[in-house]
Amino acid sequence: MKMLKHMKNHLEKHNDLHGWRKHLLTEVTDLQSKTCSLHGKLLDVFCRTDQKCVCVLCAIHEHKEHDSVSASEERADRQGKLMETHEKFQQNVRDREKDLKELKQAEESITCSAQTAVSESERIFSEVLSSVQKTSVRVKELITERQRDELSRIEGLQEKVQQKISDLRMKESELGQLLTTEDHIHFLQNYPKYIPEKFEDLSNISENPKAYFSNVELLLSKMQERLLEVTKETEIKIKIRSGEAVPPKADAPVSTPLYLGTNIFS
Numbered sequence: 001m002k003m004l005k006h007m008k009n010h011l012e013k014h015n016d017l018h019g020w021r022k023h024l025l026t027e028v029t030d031l032q033s034k035t036c037s038l039h040g041k042l043l044d045v046f047c048r049t050d051q052k053c054v055c056v057l058c059a060i061h062e063h064k065e066h067d068s069v070s071a072s073e074e075r076a077d078r079q080g081k082l083m084e085t086h087e088k089f090q091q092n093v094r095d096r097e098k099d100l101k102e103l104k105q106a107e108e109s110i111t112c113s114a115q116t117a118v119s120e121s122e123r124i125f126s127e128v129l130s131s132v133q134k135t136s137v138r139v140k141e142l143i144t145e146r147q148r149d150e151l152s153r154i155e156g157l158q159e160k161v162q163q164k165i166s167d168l169r170m171k172e173s174e175l176g177q178l179l180t181t182e183d184h185i186h187f188l189q190n191y192p193k194y195i196p197e198k199f200e201d202l203s204n205i206s207e208n209p210k211a212y213f214s215n216v217e218l219l220l221s222k223m224q225e226r227l228l229e230v231t232k233e234t235e236i237k238i239k240i241r242s243g244e245a246v247p248p249k250a251d252a253p254v255s256t257p258l259y260l261g262t263n264i265f266s
Contacts, residue, residue: 035055036058047063050066
């Protein structure tokens with residue numbers, strides 16, 4: 001209450017003495033912090049040497065040899081510097097907002113690109129699976145065709161061997177009769193018919209039939225290895241450089257293209 005009464009008296013006295021002048025009165029929210037504790041006067045001088053606000057009497061006595069200016073002058077100087085700093089803050093905000101916008105655009109682009117890549121991978125794998133299934137069916141057909149051809153050939157050979165056995169048995173029977181005849185003339189007249197002939201060796205008609213389709217199994221095993229190599233290599237490249245083509249090494253061997261429709265019996 002005492003402080004408010006003092007301010008009221010001061011204002012009335014000010015109006016009586018300087019009412020005809022143009023003054024700018026400012027609201028004092030904390031008069032005590034803006035008053036010199038030593039001289040009781042308002043702090044309206046800034047000592048640049050000590051970097052503190054002082055009153056006029058302090059500037060004359062305690063800060064006599066110091067670099068002192070009016071508070072308004074120091075405020076004007078620092079105001080300009082602070083405005084520059086403020087502008088830098090604003091520019092920084094604009095720059096970061098621009099960065100944020102670019103990051104959001106990058107996020108959208110990555111999401112869109114990933115969705116496209118997933119769709120494309122699904123399409124390609126679907127085509128690959130379809131091709132593998134078709135190749136599987138075709139391989140079975142080729143194996144069945146080869147099996148039918150070979151069985152037909154074996155059946156023909158069986159008929160030939162059976163006929164040969166029948167002929168040999170008949171000659172064996174005739175030879176047995178000739179060997180037991182007591183008619184010397186008959187024996188001598190028929191002897192030329194049984195001169196030893198060159199027998200056909202049919203022991204290798206079907207050599208190792210269990211391994212006949214081993215070449216098919218070997219080719220299919222190699223195809224499986226190449227498929228696994230391609231899928232593993234693709235996965236590694238995607239992990240290392242997603243979306244970028246990885247150039248092959250200079251000394252790397254050139255991979256043989258995998259044609260799923262190749263005739264494995266050719």
